[in-house]
Amino acid sequence: MNPVAKILIIIGAALILVGVVWQVGGRFLQLGKLPGDIFIEKENFKFYFPITTCILISVAVSLIFYIIRLLK
Incomplete structure (x- = not known):
C-alpha cells in the first residue's frame, strides 16, 4: 500500500477516535x-x-x- 494512503488512513482513524472520546468524555471533562x-x-x-x-x-x-x- 502507498505510504501516503497509510498515513491518511491512520490520521482518519485517529480523528474518529478523538471525536468519539470527545463526545463521550465531554460529559465528564468540560x-x-x-x-x-x-x-x-x-x-x-x-x-x-x-x-x-x-x-x-x-x-x-x-x-x-x-x-x-x-x-x-
Missing part, C-alpha cells in the same frame, strides 16, 4: 470551560479564548508523541 479560559462579553461583542484548554491539549498530545517515540 473542555473549553476550564478555569483560566478567557471569556469577555459586552453588549455587542463576545471574545472567547480557551488558553487553559489549549495548554492541556498540547501537553496531552506531546505526551502521546513522546510515548510513541519511546516505543519505536
